[in-house]
Amino acid sequence: MAQYPRIRVDLASGVPAVRQIVENLRVLLVEGQLFPGTALPSVRRLAVELGVHFNTVAEAYRQLAAEGWLDLKHGRGAVVVPRVVSPVRNKAWAEDFRNRLRGMVAGMRSQGISAARIATELRAMAKAVTRS
Amino acid sequence: MRLVLCAVYLFTAALVFAIPNMTRRDLLFAVPVPPDFRESRAGRHAISTFRTTIAVVMVAGVCALLLSPAKLLNATMAAVWLAVFLTGGISFYWQNRRLAPATVQFTRSREVELTATPEELPQFAWLAAGPFMILGAAAEFLYRNWSRIPGRFPMHWGAGGQPDRWAERSTKGVYGPLFFGAEVCAWLLIMALAGWFGSRRSRSRSVMLGGMIAGQYVMGLLFALIAVQPLLGIPVWVIALAPMGILIPLIILLIRKMSEAEGPIDPTPNECWKGGVFYYNPNDAALFVEKRDGWGYTFNFANRRSWALLLLLALAIASARFILP
Numbered sequence: 091m092a093q094y095p096r097i098r099v100d101l102a103s104g105v106p107a108v109r110q111i112v113e114n115l116r117v118l119l120v121e122g123q124l125f126p127g128t129a130l131p132s133v134r135r136l137a138v139e140l141g142v143h144f145n146t147v148a149e150a151y152r153q154l155a156a157e158g159w160l161d162l163k164h165g166r167g168a169v170v171v172p173r174v175v176s177p178v179r180n181k182a183w184a185e186d187f188r189n190r191l192r193g194m195v196a197g198m199r200s201q202g203i204s205a206a207r208i209a210t211e212l213r214a215m216a217k218a219v220t221r222s
Numbered sequence: 223m224r225l226v227l228c229a230v231y232l233f234t235a236a237l238v239f240a241i242p243n244m245t246r247r248d249l250l251f252a253v254p255v256p257p258d259f260r261e262s263r264a265g266r267h268a269i270s271t272f273r274t275t276i277a278v279v280m281v282a283g284v285c286a287l288l289l290s291p292a293k294l295l296n297a298t299m300a301a302v303w304l305a306v307f308l309t310g311g312i313s314f315y316w317q318n319r320r321l322a323p324a325t326v327q328f329t330r331s332r333e334v335e336l337t338a339t340p341e342e343l344p345q346f347a348w349l350a351a352g353p354f355m356i357l358g359a360a361a362e363f364l365y366r367n368w369s370r371i372p373g374r375f376p377m378h379w380g381a382g383g384q385p386d387r388w389a390e391r392s393t394k395g396v397y398g399p400l401f402f403g404a405e406v407c408a409w410l411l412i413m414a415l416a417g418w419f420g421s422r423r424s425r426s427r428s429v430m431l432g433g434m435i436a437g438q439y440v441m442g443l444l445f446a447l448i449a450v451q452p453l454l455g456i457p458v459w460v461i462a463l464a465p466m467g468i469l470i471p472l473i474i475l476l477i478r479k480m481s482e483a484e485g486p487i488d489p490t491p492n493e494c495w496k497g498g499v500f501y502y503n504p505n506d507a508a509l510f511v512e513k514r515d516g517w518g519y520t521f522n523f524a525n526r527r528s529w530a531l532l533l534l535l536a537l538a539i540a541s542a543r544f545i546l547p
Contacts, residue, residue, distance in 0.1 A: 094336050094337040095336050096334060097336060098332070098334075099331060099334075101330040101331070101491070102329070102330035103331075130338060131337060135341070138421070138507045138508045140334055141490065141507070142507065143506070
């Protein structure tokens with residue numbers, strides 16, 4: 091049986107469901123698990139399976155379409171499309187990226203996760219990013 | 223006939239009595255609890271209180287059915303059935319409220335496979351055509367033997383087995399029960415399809431679909447037997463018990479399948495369950511969700527389509543006045 095990529099949404103977490111769906115899908119898109127031509131489940135089906143409102147999934151698809159990942163055709167659902175990105179020339183992105191990472195690390199540490207463990211995870215992530 | 227009534231009543235009441243056994247072990251009176259909670263003092267007390275209440279009503283109901291004067295048998299039958307369901311409902315709700323503090327906070331996360339493969343019905347879904355074929359065959363049989371149908375014949379029987387409504391040999395009188403049966407079967411089919419496409423993927427979904435199709439057979443058979451009764455002279459107790467031959471094994475099978483715990487509980491929010499029985503969640507796109515009392519699926523009453531389906535049922539019942547003789 092074919093193995094399909096999966097996404098996970100935690101409705102009890104403080105993070106809005108739409109953001110969780112967008113981030114989950116974006117990870118799969120960036121990692122290439124969802125490649126151009128892949129059809130995503132219909133808004134209705136994904137909403138039923140995740141236990142969220144139709145609008146939540148529709149909004150997530152719209153955000154990803156606006157980023158250039160998806161093509162939303164009425165009646166055809168969402169399809170992954172090739173995406174051309176020109177490199178960011180603005181130097182502020184690095185500062186913004188570091189700030190976001192710092193915020194995430196602080197969040198993890200406030201939940202009691204050790205600095206060593208976070209560093210290990212970051213190293214593993216860095217390796218994966220380098221490979222891709 | 224009284225004994226048949228008592229047997230059917232006892233079976234129904236026994237089902238209500240057995241409600242605590244019909245759920246997976248991590249649910250008790252629709253409250254998510256630890257699997258060993260039933261063996262705890264609070265768990266045992268909740269179950270025994272519920273059972274004692276139902277047992278008292280059950281025994282009182284049997285006595286009432288056996289001792290009621292023949293004239294009052296119809297009313298008594300309605301009253302004892304109502305009593306057992308009402309007591310069961312109230313007692314269930316009461317235990318649900320009492321156990322609420324024991325609720326386990328389980329994870330609310332869901333993992334979903336990203337497949338766009340269209341949803342396909344299982345192959346056995348074609349069996350849903352069967353009840354319509356039974357009703358059609360009955361109509362054909364009546365058409366071919368039209369001249370043999372008596373000018374006036376019984377159409378409805380009271381609790382004592384005596385006819386209390388008659389019909390005449392006319393299109394409405396002869397085919398009315400078949401039209402009504404087809405209407406009920408169509409509603410059940412719509413429910414089955416809505417349940418399949420409007421609920422989350424799970425093993426229980428096939429069980430629900432199978433249960434609805436079997437329900438169609440019960441209704442199709444019942445109305446076909448009523449329609450051909452004037453020609454074949456089928457005893458009324460056969461008409462009453464024949465659908466039971468499907469219904470009883472079906473209920474037992476469904477209960478066994480549904481109570482087999484597989485995977486985690488569908489993580490519907492606790493606060494969206496009203497009395498543990500009614501689900502109302504405007505943020506959930508599902509039309510049907512797995513129930514927490516072990517009896518299959520229920521509507522998400524926040525979904526407008528659930529009200530449309532109930533309206534269809536109400537219309538089907540109301541149409542009996544115009545369709546049935």
